[in-house]
Amino acid sequence: MDEIIKNKNIYIQYNPDVFDNFSSKLFNTDYISKEGLIKSVADGRGKALELQYKNERYFLKHYIRGGLAAKFSYDSYIFSSLSSTRAIKEYNMLNIMKEQGLPVPKAAALQIITNRFTYKANLITCKIDNKGTLYEFIINKKMNHDLWNKLYMTLEQFYQKNVYHSDLNSKNIIIDKYNNIYLLDFDNSYFFYEKKLFRKSVLRLERSLKKIENYNDEFKKKLLDLINL
Ligand SMILES: Nc1ncnc2c1ncn2[C@@H]1O[C@H](COP(=O)(O)OP(=O)(O)O)[C@@H](O)[C@H]1O
Ligand SMILES: [Mg+2]
Known part of the structure; x- marks a missing residue:
């Protein structure tokens, strides 16, 4: 209590x-x-x-x-x-x-x-002890296939629990030394009642990733899979 x-x-x-x-x-x-x-x-x-x-x-x-x-x-x-x-x-x-x-x-x-x-x-x-934000990982070329997969699985977990993140971007995602991925900053977020809200947040994330130096489109196909869930 x-x-x-x-x-x-x-x-x-x-x-x-x-x-x-x-x-x-x-x-x-x-x-x-x-x-x-x-x-x-x-x-x-x-x-x-x-x-x-x-x-x-x-x-x-x-x-x-x-x-x-x-x-x-x-x-x-x-x-x-x-x-x-x-x-x-x-x-x-x-x-x-x-x-x-x-x-x-x-x-x-x-x-x-x-x-x-x-x-x-x-x-x-x-504080979640972490090695950096997704943004920092991309800039420093530390993202790899395994981590993109982990991110995919993490987002799917949130989808299964109906979480709508209102500001899903690369600085609200952090990665720890065991390659666990966490989402932060749930200001203005809520449990969704419409699946399309989840698509909206994933599309927003993909738009924000495109602007980052060193981002290759590797994750795009995975994100599109998520949107089609
Ligand atoms: N509990 C936490 N553990 C680790 N890092 C955090 C935590 N909360 C915030 N941060 C770091 O601080 C940054 C800003 O916090 P956030 O909650 O996203 O606020 P805002 O974006 O509104 O300033 C995050 O991108 C992350 O790097
Ligand atoms: Mg934030």
């Missing part, structure tokens, strides 16, 4: 199996930077921070808007209820996927700060 901390307009939820003694300061960027807890800044859509806290590694993500909406507000979303916030939806989805045995990060904690009709949100996940 998750622990919940409520303080005025701040709502925090964390997994006590991950943190026996959680400090809400982990969401405070001034504090974590002063304490030297930031180990790296990730190259994603936003600037996820890799944290070291009591000998464990985590990633802290601040939810930011993309596209046109970002012009109006960088990181505020319209608030209607806690359960419909970006952070709670991603946190719950990660928990369900983990229970189903899908390769995703473990959800650790989340924070929602409301302000009248809007909110800002943060999510902490446990």
Whole structure:
């Protein structure tokens, strides 16, 4: 059972199996930077921070808007209820996927700060020890037939569990030293009700791969097989 901390307009939820003694300061960027807890800044859509806290590694993500909406507000979303916030939806989805045995990060904690009709949100996940993103693997010519096959099988696993990833791209896929493949970043994602949504996400991935230097079309045929599932 998750622990919940409520303080005025701040709502925090964390997994006590991950943190026996959680400090809400982990969401405070001034504090974590002063304490030297930031180990790296990730190259994603936003600037996820890799944290070291009591000998464990985590990633802290601040939810930011993309596209046109970002012009109006960088990181505020319209608030209607806690359960419909970006952070709670991603946190719950990660928990369900983990229970189903899908390769995703473990959800650790989340924070929602409301302000009248809007909110800002943060999510902490446990770091998956990895050798790089799919993007880095392609650029560095580290992809091989076996890894493309593994990626295919991983995507198929998500398909079988009806997962729709709303931003499937080469930086939201990471590979560990055993060649296990994980999907990350389920902001705005959900369990699909239409198979065609899966096709859409796979086609988007293939479009994003085409733009990468050193990508050859080896994977294309496999992806097309997936789309025809
Ligand atoms: N739990 C995690 N384990 C390992 N790497 C992670 C984890 N969470 C995030 N990352 C790294 O940080 C990057 C950005 O995180 P992500 O959740 O995709 O946020 P965004 O793209 O919105 O900035 C990822 O591409 C990945 O390299
Ligand atoms: Mg990302």
